[in-house]
Amino acid sequence: MSAPPSESSRERGSYPKGVARRQEILDRAIEVFAKRGAQRTSLRAIAQEVGVTHAALTHYFGSLEELLVAVYRESELRLDDSAPAAPPDENPAESMRVSAEKNREIPGMVQLYSTLVATALEEGHSAAQEFATARFARLRAELAQRVRHLQSVGGLREDLDPELVAALIIAASDGLQTQWLLDPTVDLEAGLGMLGVLIAKPPTGH
Amino acid sequence: MSAPPSESSRERGSYPKGVARRQEILDRAIEVFAKRGAQRTSLRAIAQEVGVTHAALTHYFGSLEELLVAVYRESELRLDDSAPAAPPDENPAESMRVSAEKNREIPGMVQLYSTLVATALEEGHSAAQEFATARFARLRAELAQRVRHLQSVGGLREDLDPELVAALIIAASDGLQTQWLLDPTVDLEAGLGMLGVLIAKPPTGH
Numbered sequence: 001m002s003a004p005p006s007e008s009s010r011e012r013g014s015y016p017k018g019v020a021r022r023q024e025i026l027d028r029a030i031e032v033f034a035k036r037g038a039q040r041t042s043l044r045a046i047a048q049e050v051g052v053t054h055a056a057l058t059h060y061f062g063s064l065e066e067l068l069v070a071v072y073r074e075s076e077l078r079l080d081d082s083a084p085a086a087p088p089d090e091n092p093a094e095s096m097r098v099s100a101e102k103n104r105e106i107p108g109m110v111q112l113y114s115t116l117v118a119t120a121l122e123e124g125h126s127a128a129q130e131f132a133t134a135r136f137a138r139l140r141a142e143l144a145q146r147v148r149h150l151q152s153v154g155g156l157r158e159d160l161d162p163e164l165v166a167a168l169i170i171a172a173s174d175g176l177q178t179q180w181l182l183d184p185t186v187d188l189e190a191g192l193g194m195l196g197v198l199i200a201k202p203p204t205g206h
Numbered sequence: 207m208s209a210p211p212s213e214s215s216r217e218r219g220s221y222p223k224g225v226a227r228r229q230e231i232l233d234r235a236i237e238v239f240a241k242r243g244a245q246r247t248s249l250r251a252i253a254q255e256v257g258v259t260h261a262a263l264t265h266y267f268g269s270l271e272e273l274l275v276a277v278y279r280e281s282e283l284r285l286d287d288s289a290p291a292a293p294p295d296e297n298p299a300e301s302m303r304v305s306a307e308k309n310r311e312i313p314g315m316v317q318l319y320s321t322l323v324a325t326a327l328e329e330g331h332s333a334a335q336e337f338a339t340a341r342f343a344r345l346r347a348e349l350a351q352r353v354r355h356l357q358s359v360g361g362l363r364e365d366l367d368p369e370l371v372a373a374l375i376i377a378a379s380d381g382l383q384t385q386w387l388l389d390p391t392v393d394l395e396a397g398l399g400m401l402g403v404l405i406a407k408p409p410t411g412h
Contacts, residue, residue: 111327118324121317121387133388140385140392160400167385168378168397175377179346181327182339186346191374194366198404 022060025052029067030075034108043067062127065119069131072112089155092143092166093196096173097189103177110177117174140166157201165199228266231258235273236281240314249273268333271325275337278318295361298349298372299402302379303395309383316383323380346372363407371405 028050036049043064047054061067079102086095103110119125120132143166150156156165172195180188234256242255249270253260267273285308292301309316325331326338349372356362362371378401386394 114324114327117384118320121320121384129388136385136388136392161396164393164397164400167382167392168400171378171381171385171397172374173377173381174384175379175381176373178323178327178380179342179373179377182335182342186342186373187370190367191370191377194370194374 018060021056025050025056025060026070026074028052029071033071033112034075034106036108065125065127068112068116068119069127072109072116073131075106075109088146088149089153091150091155091196091200092146093169093172093192093199095146096169097192097196100173100177100188100192107181110181114178114181136170139170142166143169154201156199160199169195169199224266227262231256231262231266232276232280234258235277236284239277239318240281240312242314271331271333274318274322274325275333278315278322279337281312281315294352294355295359297356297361297402297406298352299375299378299398299405301352302375303398303402306379306383306394306398313387316387320384320387342376345376348372349375360407362405366405375401375405 029046032046032049041064043057044054046064046067047057050057057067061070083102086098116128117132119128121129140163144162147156147160147162147165151158151160151162169192173192176186176188176191179186235252238252238255247270249263250260252270252273253263256263263273267276289308292304322334323338325334327335346369350368353362353366353368353371357364357366357368375398379398382392382394382397385392
């Protein structure tokens with residue numbers, strides 16, 4: 001359901017110079033954002049930090065919003081590629097806990113994510129809106145699939161709606177991440193761990 | 207723990223003209239935001255919509271960020287004043303469900319809230335950061351208090367850490383609200399209802 005990550009830049013064989021240049025700028029932009037976070041800024045200021053002209057950024061990415069989406073999407077793909085896939089029998093709240101732990105190391109990207117989601121809720125920001133809507137839909141579908149599987153093998157409570165469990169886990173993860181960023185005493189990982197226990201099938205009494 | 211809402215504007219007896227004028231502008235700004243949402247804009251554009259000069263807005267509120275905080279804080283106070291307090295024995299996830307239901311009618315304020323929280327996560331936005339940090343701390347303390355009470359009377363599972371339950375409920379509410387705004391098929395209220403069931407004390411078997 002999510003839009004493919006800029007097909008052309010991933011195509012093999014033909015690799016025109018423009019595509020390579022776009023990728024080069026994107027690589028550099030990812031480094032810049034990982035360090036600086038996503039504080040509101042202009043395309044012009046980012047161009048300077050990345051070390052390209054404002055015209056080049058506009059040419060390759062269109063707008064600040066589209067650049068932010070491209071930066072986040074690309075860095076998420078890299079994280080996914082570098083991480084081992086979660087075992088299929090892992091409690092999905094536990095998988096989110098593992099992701100959250102990794103995110104601790106890249107607060108700049110977590111800030112960028114929050115900014116993109118907030119932008120998506122405003123009217124007239126179609127790039128951010130399409131990105132966030134597709135991302136949530138894809139994540140919900142993936143997690144719901146996992147929940148159904150775990151329910152079928154007795155790992156999770158069977159009385160819970162899989163789609164709703166998926167939405168709830170994503171919500172808990174996003175929301176706890178926000179609270180933790182503002183106040184590091186909020187135990188994001190323990191919160192997700194608690195949710196994992198709550199949705200797990202209780203051990204049968206004897 | 208939360209900062210009091212602009213002491214001077216709430217003082218009785220002395221009611222200087224400036225304070226009245228500030229309140230008047232705030233009232234009008236609340237109407238404007240409830241309608242328009244919080245799409246990124248300038249203080250100048252808001253001044254025009256509110257029908258005051260840019261200089262007046264700057265004089266009374268300082269910056270766009272401080273105006274947004276004042277608008278959200280005031281409209282939240284009004285909602286709290288107009289709503290009956292939740293019964294002390296109500297499941298706190300159920301109370302959040304009731305709030306979420308009310309929020310459906312004011313999507314502009316939900317957008318404004320998301321924008322403020324995202325702004326708070328960026329560096330150098332102290333007004334939004336202080337507001338969001340204090341609001342989360344206050345909400346967590348209130349909910350944790352309620353959770354402890356309910357645990358003591360047997361309404362909620364006693365094995366759950368009250369502070370963590372509080373953080374989880376707030377996170378679920380914020381996160382599901384975001385997903386619902388982007389995709390109205392996400393059942394925000396059912397999600398909070400599910401969390402309420404999960405933290406409730408299971409009926410004793412017989």
